[in-house]
Amino acid sequence: MRDFFSAVTGKTVRQVARLRGGGSALPGLVVERLDPGFLARVLQRLPYGVVAVSGTNGKTTTTKMIVEMLEARGLRVFTNRTGSNFSRGVIAAAVQECSITGKLDADVAVLELDEAHAMYFIERVKPRFTLLLNVLRDQLDRFGEIDTTAKLLQRIADATTEGLVVNREDRLIAEIGERTRARTVSPPSVREFGLSNALLSTFPSDDDFHAGATEVADSEERPDADVTLIELGDHEAVFRIDGQDFRTELKLEGLYNTFNAAAALSTVRMVTQAPVLPGHPSKYSTETTNEDLVQALAQVRPAFGRGEQLILDGLPLDLVLVKNPAGFRLGLASFDPTGVAVMIAINDQYADGRDMSWLWDVDFTSLAAQGVSTVSGTRAWDMALRLEHDDVEVGAVHENLSEALRAFRETSLNQPRRIYCTYTAMLALRKELAELTEVENVW
Amino acid sequence: MSETPELLIASLYPRDMNIYGDRGNVLSLARRVRAQGFAPRVVDVNPGDPLPDEIDIVIGGGGQDSGQNRVAKDLAQRADSIRALAADGTPMLMVCGLYQLFGHRFVTHTGDELVGIGVLDVETRGGAERMIGNIVLDSEEFGEIIGYENHSGDTTLGSGSRPLGKVKQGAGNNPRDGVEGARSGNVIGTYLHGSLLPKNPALSDFLIGEAATRRYGSFTPIAGANETVLLARESAKRRPR
Numbered sequence: 306m307r308d309f310f311s312a313v314t315g316k317t318v319r320q321v322a323r324l325r326g327g328g329s330a331l332p333g334l335v336v337e338r339l340d341p342g343f344l345a346r347v348l349q350r351l352p353y354g355v356v357a358v359s360g361t362n363g364k365t366t367t368t369k370m371i372v373e374m375l376e377a378r379g380l381r382v383f384t385n386r387t388g389s390n391f392s393r394g395v396i397a398a399a400v401q402e403c404s405i406t407g408k409l410d411a412d413v414a415v416l417e418l419d420e421a422h423a424m425y426f427i428e429r430v431k432p433r434f435t436l437l438l439n440v441l442r443d444q445l446d447r448f449g450e451i452d453t454t455a456k457l458l459q460r461i462a463d464a465t466t467e468g469l470v471v472n473r474e475d476r477l478i479a480e481i482g483e484r485t486r487a488r489t490v491s492p493p494s495v496r497e498f499g500l501s502n503a504l505l506s507t508f509p510s511d512d513d514f515h516a517g518a519t520e521v522a523d524s525e526e527r528p529d530a531d532v533t534l535i536e537l538g539d540h541e542a543v544f545r546i547d548g549q550d551f552r553t554e555l556k557l558e559g560l561y562n563t564f565n566a567a568a569a570l571s572t573v574r575m576v577t578q579a580p581v582l583p584g585h586p587s588k589y590s591t592e593t594t595n596e597d598l599v600q601a602l603a604q605v606r607p608a609f610g611r612g613e614q615l616i617l618d619g620l621p622l623d624l625v626l627v628k629n630p631a632g633f634r635l636g637l638a639s640f641d642p643t644g645v646a647v648m649i650a651i652n653d654q655y656a657d658g659r660d661m662s663w664l665w666d667v668d669f670t671s672l673a674a675q676g677v678s679t680v681s682g683t684r685a686w687d688m689a690l691r692l693e694h695d696d697v698e699v700g701a702v703h704e705n706l707s708e709a710l711r712a713f714r715e716t717s718l719n720q721p722r723r724i725y726c727t728y729t730a731m732l733a734l735r736k737e738l739a740e741l742t743e744v745e746n747v748w
Numbered sequence: 749m750s751e752t753p754e755l756l757i758a759s760l761y762p763r764d765m766n767i768y769g770d771r772g773n774v775l776s777l778a779r780r781v782r783a784q785g786f787a788p789r790v791v792d793v794n795p796g797d798p799l800p801d802e803i804d805i806v807i808g809g810g811g812q813d814s815g816q817n818r819v820a821k822d823l824a825q826r827a828d829s830i831r832a833l834a835a836d837g838t839p840m841l842m843v844c845g846l847y848q849l850f851g852h853r854f855v856t857h858t859g860d861e862l863v864g865i866g867v868l869d870v871e872t873r874g875g876a877e878r879m880i881g882n883i884v885l886d887s888e889e890f891g892e893i894i895g896y897e898n899h900s901g902d903t904t905l906g907s908g909s910r911p912l913g914k915v916k917q918g919a920g921n922n923p924r925d926g927v928e929g930a931r932s933g934n935v936i937g938t939y940l941h942g943s944l945l946p947k948n949p950a951l952s953d954f955l956i957g958e959a960a961t962r963r964y965g966s967f968t969p970i971a972g973a974n975e976t977v978l979l980a981r982e983s984a985k986r987r988p989r
Contacts (some may be wrong), residue, residue: 452812653987659881660896665772667941686980690946693776693976694972704983 308407360438770809810844883918895940
């Protein structure tokens with residue numbers, strides 16, 4: 306009865322809010338006030354439970370991979386799209402998608418949890434499975450120190466009931482895995498995703514950045530993780546699963562997404578190997594081969610702005626989101642600059658992080674051979690100063706993004722283009738670009 | 749054959765104390781040294797490494813509490829050498845974590861005490877408030893200093909140190925005193941990173957000038973501020989906290 310009441314209330318609020326042109330989180334707010342247990346009840350009724358995805362970087366794309374791989378296995382998935390990863394957004398989405406009896410038409414929920422707001426969520430809902438990706442250094446002005454962020458992620462791990470997937474190559478995340486294994490009271494099983502030794506130097510960790518160096522100490526060969534990324538190519542990768550190698554093409558862009566694909570594979574393996582929760586008819590075949598999963602992975606496209614490719618003036622334009630030194634460095638390493646006109650747009654709005662210090666930890670010398678056409682954003686001059694220190698020539702600086710985009714377009718008419726941009730710069734540029742060419746709706 | 753005169757920069761603990769782009773300070777100082785007509789030589793000093801023999805400038809950054817524990821031990825062992833260099837007039841710039849350890853002590857928010865080497869007459873406590881944001885200082889000697897602060901350490905100055913500058917926008921050493929940083933002789937401690945030196949060539953020139961005068965007897969600057977620096981300063985000043 307309570308479910309019925311909350312579902313109907315939420316749906317009514319949503320109708321009214323829509324008529325008034327109001328925000329999407331309002332029904333979530335109202336239902337939460339009236340019935341704080343609603344979300345937990347609705348989600349815990351799902352046959353495969355709740356999968357939480359957290360970490361500082363790559364949540365959106367990794368969540369998308371997990372969702373699409375599970376959907377390819379015939380499961381109906383409830384998820385929070387477009388990074389509305391706060392509980393009210395999740396409740397609002399649940400209200401929208403459930404029936405008036407409060408039943409969510411889904412088999413499993415895969416939810417991206419912002420590490421700061423996850424606490425609020427796990428107080429209400431215990432994830433059955435959790436994937437922890439990384440603790441990178443962006444947004445430290447919001448969350449304080451890396452160690453603090455790691456503690457928040459530890460609490461998500463502590464709340465997880467059945468299975469935890471951790472990044473073996475991220476020291477702080479790997480330690481969370483160790484501590485979880487050592488838990489005395491009903492520890493969840495712990496799996497790891499990782500890299501072959503040969504690939505370690507391609508993915509320097511934040512610890513390596515502290516040293517200002519890229520070399521990674523040679524170490525002895527280690528046992529394979531649950532899923533190990535062992536080879537990288539251009540839109541191609543080899544994953545080792547259960548001692549067997551799977552070579553696959555990928556539509557995803559960027560090296561980090563390829564590494565996160567190993568995370569998604571391990572998580573989906575865990576979910577599909579788990580039994581349906583008690584009280585549910587096992588109407589789905591959970592027999593999924595590794596081959597099937599890799600095939601499903603090959604079909605996943607990047608989430609918006611995460612290595613997205615548009616066509617402008619008949620030539621490709623890549624949008625590459627950069628939020629921290631590791632990500633920017635990987636972005637530079639992922640895409641060959643030869644023959645491509647490059648623009649960089651750096652904003653320091655709240656959602657980007659206000660602190661621009663991290664630009665000094667990125668090595669831009671790979672752009673020196675051909676220079677950067679246009680630099681833009683609220684911190685365009687900081688970026689220009691940074692490039693000057695690496696002897697990278699800058700064509701023009703326009704703080705205003707539309708001016709910059711116009712200038713960039715005019716000076717690069719016969720070339721493919723690439724724009725490295727922070728989050729809010731990305732949103733603004735997509736909007737401008739939507740008037741010039743076809744831009745997909747936000748995932 | 750005339751060789752370019754060299755200046756040796758000792759970079760303290762770049763492995764542990766380099767969290768907010770502090771590497772940018774080393775990069776920028778080396779570039780400025782070159783622009784002023786000297787050949788920079790940067791030597792990294794990590795825990796256990798020997799200090800180079802002829803140090804002209806010492807520079808250090810900030811880290812997390814965990815890294816700070818590691819370097820505090822190492823720093824204590826070379827405290828005498830560093831104090832001697834400071835007493836002798838060697839210019840030094842210590843940002844954030846090493847600013848704290850160059851003071852008398854740092855008491856963390858959990859009550860642990862890290863003993864510093866006392867080159868600067870300051871004391872720091874882990875505060876409840878995190879002071880974050882774009883910051884602008886006024887300094888008689890260096891003019892306007894522009895940076896970004898991000899610290900919870902609450903620092904107070906004793907009579908043996910004077911502030912680096914007055915806070916025009918931002919928090920500074922603590923939320924009460926309205927000043928930022930500390931100076932004793934040619935040693936500067938500050939919470940400004942962001943990075944500090946690229947946007948504040950006046951500070952680089954101070955370090956270079958003192959170093960060159962000590963080693964070569966005189967210093968005549970040949971490089972002024974460039975336009976990119978001026979515009980980056982202006983844009984940073986306009987940004988909100």
